[in-house]
Amino acid sequence: MINLAIIGGGPAGLAAGLYATRGGVKNVVLFESGILGGQITGSSEIxxxxGVATLMDGNSFMQPWIxxxxxxxxxxxxxxxxxVSKNEDGAFTLLDESGKTYLAKAVIVCTGSKPRRAGFKGEDEFFGRGVSTCATCDGFFYKxxxxxxxxxxxxxxxxxxxxSHIVSKVYLIHRREGFRAAPTTLEKAKNNPKIEFVLNAKIDEVYGDKMGVTGVRVKFKDNSTREIDVPxxxxxxxxxxxxNVIKDENDKPICGITESGQIGVNLKMETSLKGLFAAGDIRADAPKQVVSAAGDGATAALSAMSYLESLE
Structure with a gap:
């Protein structure tokens, strides 16, 4: 039987594996079908x-972690x-994509979340070359x-x-007149001279060249269009x-989740189900930063170690 199973090979999963094994836990297995490193490996610059002062790409950055x-x-x-399901004896059964099962005493879920694509033309082509889903990661490049x-x-x-504190101007493009954002937040944006609202519009296309994005074309409800030059x-x-990994055959979660589907945890990364932990972007209120995911993984590993000791 596996002592500790870690599901997901991004920063949270790797940090959990490091802290658990270095802490003396034997038979720790990380489940990841793809390349280790997580979403950050797709970043062009970090x-x-x-503590890492050298500018590098995501793949190079994560290699030492692995x-x-x-x-x-x-x-x-x-x-x-x-x-993942919990058995009557307190152990967990893990079912993989081929139908094979594994038994584990404790489980840390680090499967993360994936930014939803907007679906406009050019989004996939220029993702990572001008199209981004992380302001704190990439905002500085557009100072x-x-x-x-x-x-x-x-x-x-x-x-x-x-x-707006980094760039010279922000075009905030929204397909409707009204916003789902909190009124106080929206008011701050409206009072910000650097933010221009482009409403009742959707992205028709993001275009560019070999160097990356050079502009966007937005289409309004009346079918008129506007070209905006932005990199x-x-x-x-x-x-x-x-x-999906924490949902049973009836699509019901085996532990507490939020309305948005993230796993609820306490400060020890413990879920509502004993022996099951969550770390990184999958957990509620995650900052979606590598440094935070690593901290989550370490915390989850230490908590899992305490849980395993309690079983003895």
Whole structure:
């Protein structure tokens, strides 16, 4: 039987594996079918991780994490876990995509969340080359330049305000007249001279060249269009939480989740189900930053170690 199963190979999962194995836990297995490192491996430039002063791409940044996490005995199973369930004896059964099952005493879920794509033309082509879903990650690259923000919720408006402190101008593009964002947040944006509201409009196309994005074309309800010259486009149209792993055969969660589908945890990363922990972007109120995910993973590992000791 596996002592500790970690589902997901991003920063949270790797940090959890490192802390658990270095802490003396034997037979720790990380389940990840793809390349280890998580979403951050797709980033072209990283410069805001504390202690890492060299500008580097996401893949280069995560490579030492992978090597270090495996140093103390962490094992990887190259498969995707489809479902986790708790047995009557307190252990967990993990079902993978091929139908194979694994038994584990404790489980840390680090499956994360995926920014929802807006679906406009050019989004996939220029993602990472001018199209972004992370203002704190990529905003600095557009210092004193004009950029566009797409969305009408709290995140979109809050990030537009955040970006306005870095860039020269923000075009806030929303398909409706009204916003879902909190009134106080919206009022701050309206009073910000750097933010121009482009309403009743949707992105028709993001276009550019070999260097990246050069502009966007928006289409209004009356079918008229407008060209906006910007090198950067930030989309905030929601998240697709990867929480299927904690849902049973009837699509019901085995632990507490929020309305948006994120896993509820306490400060120890404990879920409502004993022996089940969550870390990183999958957990409620996650900041969606690598440094935070790593801290979550370490915390979850330490909590899992205490849980395993209690079983003895």
């Amino acid at each position: 410069e805001n991780y504390p 090597e270090q996490s495996m140093r103390f005995g962490l094992k990887q199973e190259r498969t995707s876990i489809k479902r 004193n330049k004009e950029i566009a923000v797409i969305g009408g919720g709290d995140t979109a408006v809050e990030e537009a305000i955040y970006l 950067g486009v930030f989309t905030f149209v929601g998240l697709d939480v990867r929480n």
